[in-house]
Amino acid sequence: MSVTVTARASPDALLALASKEGRGRLKIFVGAAPGVGKTFAMLSAARSEQAGGRDVVAGLVETHGRRETEQVLQGLEQLPRAPIVYRHRVMREFDLDGALARKPSLLLVDEFAHTNVPGSRHPKRWQDIDELLAAGIDVWTTLNIQHLESLNDVVLKISKIRVRETVPDKVFDRADEIVLVDLPPDELLKRLAEGKVYVQDTAARAVESFFKPQNLTALRELALRRAAERVDAALVERMQAQAIEGPWAAGERILACVGPDAASPGVVRTAKRLADLMDAPWIAVTVERSGVGLDAASRKRVDSALKLAESLGAEIHTLTGNDLPDELLRFARFENVTQIVIGRARGGTLRQWLQRPLPQRLMQRSTDIAIHLVPLPADSTVRTSPSLVARMNASTPAHFLYAAVAVAGALLVSRGLAQVIPSASLSAVFLMAVLFSAVKSGVGPAIFASALSFLTYNFFFIAPLYTFTIAEPYELLALLVYLVVAVVAATLAGRLREQARVSAGRVRAMRRLYEFTRRLSGLATMDAIAEGAASEIHASLGRPVMVLLPQGDELVLAAAWPPEDLLDEAGTMAARWAFTHAEAAGFETGTLPIVPWRFLPVRTGDTTYGVVGVMMQGKDGAALDSEAQALLDTLTEQTAAALQRAALTRDMVSARTATETERVRNTLLASISHDFRTPLSSILGSATSLLTYGDKIDASATRDLLANIREEAEGLDEMVRNLLSITRIESGALELRRDWIDLREIAGRVIAATRRRGAAHRLVLEWPAEVPLVNADASLIEQALGNIVANAVAHTPPTSTIVIDAVVEAGWVRLRVTDDGPGIPAADLPQIFERFVQSASAKTASNDRGGVGLGLAIARGIMLAHGGTILAVSPVEAGRGTRMVLSFVDTAATEVKTS
Amino acid sequence: MSGKPRALVVDDEPAILRFLKPALEANGYEVAHAETVTDAVKHIASQAPDIVLLDLGLADGDGKEVIRQVRSWSDLPIVVLSAREREAEKIASLDLGADDYVNKPFATGELMARMRAAMRHRMQRHDEPAALTVGGLEIDAVRRRVTRGGAEIKLTPKEFELLTFLVRHAGRVVTHRQILAAVWGPAHTSDTQYLRVYIGQLRQKIEARADEPQVILTEPGIGYRIGAGDETQR
Known part of the structure; x- marks a missing residue:
């Protein structure tokens, strides 16, 4: 490879290096499987660091009773574990606060992927370690390759075990150093057989077949490959930072299409692997059909798939449009995407019959973009759209009654018209009833109306009259027509209604937002804004809301709706965390997720004005969908703007007060100097006149000068008395x-x-x-x-x-x-x-x-x-x-x- | 000068007038009184007093206005009464043409001395002094000789110019600005560092002890003053 030195280092690369400064360095000891000796390797390396005079502390090390490991651990300072009470049992966990307080140069924390006991500050150990690194402590840790998020389903395929404890790839990628601890599978199996290794990993122990040579080989390959990729990435990073012209990635861009179907997590992981292999940036995207609202479960699936993609390092986008393939391709071309990853769709049979699946349509329209299809997981029973049954259930008995009334009406009209119109044409009247029911009441009542219409029509107008007998098969055509009209019309009407509902909802949200802004803009003090924000956010989300504002060093509950004046200790801790770190904390976040509240920092620029807490559990405890989440974010931003305004006003007022005080003080000094000096001049002048020229001044003038001295002295005394009085009055004394x-x-x-x-x-x-x-x-x-x-x-x-x-x-x-x-x-x-x-x-x-x-x-x-x-x-x-x-x-x- | 010298006191504090009047009368002045700028200017124009004592804080405006108006047609001596800390006001007054100032509160003896110096200077303006003896230093402006105890002191032309300017205003304060304008020219009125350097050199040459000047006195923040001359010279 020819190396050309160019003048400029990539700004991104330099920036990444810069942001690492001040942070502790993370070293991960990676192994293919439990028992390969990661902990031992870590401890041995740590011992030699310690021998080199470094301050090394073992934060938490699992020896699993291995003698060799325990021996290496001897002589290292060990941090005591912290007790955490969970469900009336005391668990012993890694003591994060203890470690932060001890602040060693190097801290050893085993099991990077470990899940903390609920009630700990962070749900995952890697988050603990992140905080340690942020505090400037170097951390060494261990990780089995199977715990890496993007390899999750590959590992599932290899070992048939779903690993629950995972570490996001971006965390792994951020590690400053990766050490691969490698042991050939045969040797591992031998050590296992000899009892040298006792495997405590629950996932592995659960399935005996885990330690099969082919599994171990496959995992080893994964680990080796991953470590090799890391080496490559590190090399590129260094070359970029040093402005070395190098083998840049070939401009591949990958797009993962995420939907509410079960294939989405697979799509995301596949896209991540592809991106890693090609060293390409990747984007995860979902398309919202305008006017088509998703039910809560689908919304949640889309959100979680997007969240997964984000945690794996993807850029996230939400598109809106009616024509899915069109929208996707337009976006892909705009973003110069070269590869699209999409799930193999498995819609309803009717839908497939009516319309070709999305991947096919994509392939048909795109000629320049490669398309990867990801199969659905075998066990998926998830359907993409609400079933007919579900839609029928949406109708109430009243709707069916309307349908019956409509058919009865049609019967009456038909009976009236029967004299003048041939009975065959009367079926059109019943069609009206079906159409009416479909538009008015939805699919279920419409189908009900078509059946009822067919029976009524058959009974009253088709020979033999007043029987349900069908003489000719073609007469069934009426039923078929009714059914088709019922389903099509109801679906169309339903979509229209849904669109109207959605846009009405949007209008409501807009109005809410407008109201909110207007209301907050009328408030002057921070407390009033907190009060207003709490009640408005509550009105928008329908959940308990609280607003906390800083007061001195404390964060205090400024307002809550419904009124609440207490927040438990864990809640307070989460709120304070959100405030000091300017990051969300509490429910479903990385910090204190056991708290039922989610706390969001209220900030503009780099000033945090307070914290908004939203209750996420309780009678309607479902997580916020992304729409509500966006609304909450906007409301929080508006609150921040209002608080900023109030803070500015407050500062201005206090500055003005200070200026005023200063002015008063200057006036006082000027006045005092003037008002004291005149009598003093008078006294001094009179006295010196008498002293110097006393013999030249006549008796009456002498008396006058002396009187002058006395009066001016009295005036001074009066003034001193007044000054003292005002001081006493002002101090309330x-x-x-x-x-x-x-x-x-x-x-x-x-x-x-x-x-x-x-x-x-x-x-x-x-x-x-x-x-x-x-x-x-x-x-x-x-x-x-x-x-x-x-x-x-x-x-x-x-x-x-x-x-x-x-x-x-x-x-x-x-x-x-x-x-x-x-x-x-x-x-x-x-x-x-x-x-x-x-x-x-x-x-x-x-x-x-x-x-x-x-x-x-x-x-x-x-x-x-x-x-x-x-x-x-x-x-x-x-x-x-x-x-x-x-x-x-x-x-x-x-x-x-x-x- | 015929009869008693007439003094005009411009002050709106009755208390000040109350003690000034007997003191001035005891020193042989005839005292008149004005309370406002307008009255003062009118009185000076019509009565032509021999000296004006001017308080700068007047009810109807700034006492400096009196100096400004009067100086356009008269060079009668004006002594300003002002608070000690109001340097800017004093400098402005002196630059406008006031002869001297007295800090309030003051002893009447000091005021009388300043008034005498100002009035004497007015007379000198008409006949330049041939010589002045101050602090043991003899200055002969006509022959351009400066001697101390008979020994001649060599001065550069600039130093001599500076010294004679101060001598011409002997007994009175002159502002930095006035000295600079007269000796270095109007373009240099803010170059006070020249002045400091030259005054330093001059003191080294003419003062008996340069660190305890007897001839050229510093008026902090305002300017310099040369002694009115040894009493024996009068």
């Missing part, structure tokens, strides 16, 4: 020292203090008689009122009037501060009680005692802490003025009423 207080006295004090601060405004106290005392904290209320009045002073010209008064109404005592200033712009009114909000005019007003725009916020905080309210009204009258109303609960009045 405001302590009320309630007492019975007279609001009038407080209002008086506030007015005096305001005057003392030099406000030139007219301050008026208008106090009605009989204002009750209120139960409140006097100093806090004085602070609140003081802030309100200071605010009024700051926002009005010095010529204004500020009125403080009180009104008593309906259990409230209202204290009001009204000014006749310019008022508050309507746009600002809603925010004035917020922190750090100051109107433009207040920005520089140093006599706003709130200083940093806290005054009103503090007043509100104080009022709320007292169980009261605060309210601003502006304008008060004639477009001017602001009124602040502080409302106190009239405790005295309420107490009188309640006592």
Whole structure:
């Protein structure tokens, strides 16, 4: 072979290598039959690795009591098995979590094809090993060639044993290294005879004839061939990765045609073997006849055949069309298929008589594609389409009654017409009845109607009249015509009805989906979406549904329909698995299949937002058909999109809140620096003036400067007090020292203090008689009122009037501060009680005692802490003025009423 | 200058005026007061005060607007009052043509000194100083000689240009931008690294101890200032 080095490595090959990085390496010791010494070979190799200083642990090794094997096992660290309770018995299984925790460099796990005890995390050991590899642990394991999925039916033919424990080929193909442990059949038999090998493999033991030389030879050949293929594949892979021009496959492509018939699994396996032999890619395809719905059993067979094909590495497609061969060939040509594998059909006799079988039609139309026929398994009793009997059973007694009524009607009409029309033509009237029954009620009633029509017609209209005797054989023709019309018309009508039903179903599903999307799009929070999704998915599938969302490190049940607030431990584990691995878990999956729920990750891109769980067992416990599965997938995707949207909104809101907090903090700092600096400038300036130029300043100016220092210091003290108050109010640490207080006295004090601060405004106290005392904290209320009045002073010209008064109404005592200033712009009114909000005019007003725009916020905080309210009204009258109303609960009045 | 110097205080904080007025009067100023940009500009135009004390945060707009408008027709001294941390505002004011700034809160003595420097400079603008002695350094701008204790210090033409520019503004702060525009040309106004290098060299030559400069003082983040001259020179 001439080797040409080209510049480029195949991207696929490089990608495959790259995806292997970080994974542990898998080495499989393959043998043709039990007893050839796989475990021994594995252990011996492991011992020499260990001698080389490697951290080797025996995860699980079956010695089957063989002395040699046990000897090699000595000196290797062994992982204890984990107990698993199943049906009240404790079974000992391989401890996957223990192995993951121990994380050796190399782990030995015997019996690659082993099926785990139900209740284990994965149903199959190869899945355990997959998880170990994903965790970066190198694994060595053993496998008998008969356990390979694609060889399943070949092995069946050779040994007459159906092997139940199988390993998908793709898993075998992914192994980094294959070691063939070979022993000539004669030698194996000799060792067996000498008792050196005790075979514990149940499959082998069940049939004594398993260890026959010809069986062993055939299996050995399979193993050798398979190992040789592996070598070839590895070589090609390496050549591609190193961009070596090599013997590429000859462009063969294989198509496996899968249907609801029993031949399908055979078709799939045959196609896989062909593909392997030719080193060709292969596709498994099924054709859905538009309008023809499959019954649940057929649907399940198709699904399982497709699943098998997928597990064997095929690409899967579902086509829709009426003309099967046409559709298949069109697809085959499009995909450049060179070989088609199809099952030998065995339809009903009638069908065969009417139409040539599919393979024949395929062969007739395709000239360029090779066609392989796979025979049906001998024991198959499966029929491709529902039988006539089954279809008849679909009709209810009412349908038969309709048929009888139709025939009776025909009789009446015929009797009426008998006078004018020759009796031979009257058979047409009965034909109408048959046709009517066929269209209306289906095959059974139609056949019933034709029999009944024939008898009635014979009895009433054919000589000899009023007997069932048939004089001439040709009169039987009527019966034959009736029957044919009945069957044909009923079949056609049935197909139409079925089509209508299917399309109605599709429309329903579409509408459902639309409804679902619409409903979810209206929801804002993740919990609401979970709730909506659960109820909608439940409505679509008719099964219990739950939605789990992450909360911190935990995955919690966010919603379920029907309502459910508990998920057992196994379910929770499966859900968590689905969430963290972004793969389906639970029922009929590779992870914790014992759980009756199936959990699907809800994800978009590489973010998983939660998990949807669907109950798969119970009163209608059948697995979901592929249509329902597709619907579920779509619904899950929609849920993911909705959750993504909600998550984005949430993040945006929290970002906005953070920005807002930041803004408030900056405003606070700016305000504080401004509002502290002005009084400080004043104090420092006054003090230094007195110190430096005291002798040049006259007495009254000196007094004024000193007064200035005192007032500004008081202002600073006030501001510090306000800042502390708002901190206490916001942290909820405001302590009320309630007492019975007279609001009038407080209002008086506030007015005096305001005057003392030099406000030139007219301050008026208008106090009605009989204002009750209120139960409140006097100093806090004085602070609140003081802030309100200071605010009024700051926002009005010095010529204004500020009125403080009180009104008593309906259990409230209202204290009001009204000014006749310019008022508050309507746009600002809603925010004035917020922190750090100051109107433009207040920005520089140093006599706003709130200083940093806290005054009103503090007043509100104080009022709320007292169980009261605060309210601003502006304008008060004639477009001017602001009124602040502080409302106190009239405790005295309420107490009188309640006592 | 005849009679008392007249100062205009532009500030809308009554508390500031309350202590400034007696302090200024005690220092022999006649004090007028304006609260808004419009009032201030009007007053300067009609009354032509000898010096303006300008607070930058005014109710009806930015105090810088006063500088902008006034500088188009007058070079009277303007001293800005500003918060310590508002460097950008101070630089902008100085670039617009303010003579100096004082950080709030301030001691009145410092303010008076700055006001004196600004007013003296205004007079110097009309008759360039023949010589300046600062921190033991004698600078003779006319004869282009710089001496310390009688010994002549050799300067490159650029260094001398830089030094004389600072001397011409003695006692006042000049921004990086102003120095660069005057000494290196308007194209180099953002090349502050030139300035740092030259100032460093200059300090090495003229300062008694380069790491404790007495002649060229740094105003962090704003610019440089040369001492107003030894008091004995007045």
